[in-house]
Amino acid sequence: MDLESLTIKDAIEGLKNKKTSIIDLVKSCFARIDKLNKKLNVFIELNEENAIKQAKAQDNDLVKAGKEIFNQKPLFGIPIAIKDLYSTENLRTTAGSNIINDYVPPFDATVVKKLKNAGAIILGKTNEDAWGHGSSGENSDHGPTKNPYDLERVPGGSSSGSAVAVRTNQCLMATGTDTGSSVRLPAAFCNLVGLKPTYGRVSRYGVIAMASSFDSVGHLTKTVYDSAKVLEITAGIDPYDATSVRKEVDHYTEFLEKPIKGLKVGIPKEYFVGGMDTKIEKLTREAIKIIEKLGAVIRDVSLPHTDYAMACYYILVPSEISSNLSKFDGIRYGSERETFGAEAKRRIILGTYTLSSGYYDAYYLKAAKVRSLIKQDFDNAFKDVDIIVAPTSPSLPFKIGEKANDPLQMYLSDIFVCPINIAGIPSLNVPCGFINNLPVGMQIIGPQFEERLLYQVGSAFESETQFYKVHPKI
């Protein structure tokens, strides 16, 4: 078996048919990490000794229990990586920041616990924009992660290390968080499938908070099947997160083979106006043609408040950030507040300003009202169509440093993705081709809790196009 370009599905087949072993899978990933980590800056912390020990023990369990073990533990022996924002018991967790550079959590985030219970093996913690604040990975206090398709370019953020780890076969799946773009943008820039689930579909407990009313706990994989498989494990109610929703979890993998004939797909006209790279627009329109060819009905829809989404987002999110980061006081644990990086300070100042006395009504309350208008836009559109398809990023992966001194330009990278977080709905990035050998992604957006539709359409599109097979030459 070629261990270097595996999907979760391939790996499970390989283990069931004894074509590979768990220890070989894990060792193959660590060999890739050894080879690439210096070059790409993907992992902040490794869990090598424990992972190897666990792999050996699980190989023995597999011999004893046979392949039925996959019924109880669907990710048995699968090597994964965890974004550094997730608390991992006794494994250093810095949130990509220096202020808690020596923090070792005494507990696992609920999602980490669920993945461990499903048999997955954690290889390490991945680099990210500190606290999730960023669209490029450059705001990490541990230095930027590099895009494997072009080392001079950003891999997208904030789940930058997770994306590159999966894309370069240093693991088979990695977790991410998506508050405004942070799973979908790196997925688009690294030719991956990235899910931002419905707000509340996946527990946030133990994931260090960025903006609590937006944070969505997602993941990055090579294929749509792998993404659906992981969501079957991570989704569901958690008594430790009062915003998680008591709603039955679908068997997402069962929707992958369903034909999409007759499904109504909306194209939002506000996403195809100036400012977008014309080549990206052309590629997205070609992708929509493919979806039409597969039998879907394409319709124009309007999301009239799109132009206000970024402004709404950059009031509400920094406000919540300034509140969430106030607990890092440097008194009980962690370093002094001066240790915050430039972007964290920028957002704390902005958020404290918009929440401060005399400005609350003008900014926060106003933005909370506009949030309603943006949500209504989507509610109205979903009366006419089942899903919406739109580009993920208006530009190709940009050069490291290109936007570093212009935060507003950097924020505008999220223009097509942040409205989804404002509305609390799910969105799946799927690869939709290449321009100058750089990956381009497309979003499939659905109503709240309709992740199955995203997977159904994503899977049909992926079977037709198979862009996930285009690996970076590294």
Add this chain to the structure above:
Amino acid sequence: MITKKDILHVAKLAKLKLTEEEIEKYLSQLSAVVEYISKLNELDTENTVPVSHITGLTTVTEEDTKENKRQLSQSSALQNAKSTKNGFIKVKAIFSGE
């Protein structure tokens, strides 16, 4: 319009000590951002209800239980504290003796 005085006031509220260089940088960068976010004023929201919870949950309750399987022990809850005493986090005094 955001002013230097605003930045200093807000930094004090947020307990951030800023250098002169940082103050200048944030003043120019955040002026651009504040100008951008002010575009929301173009919208009439007089009769719009603000979002309080995006999936519409209200008053979430859980049953009272005696056991909490994920409860941390005192020692693990304190494992990251810089200084501890008798099972508590020890911090510098914040009030003077008077």
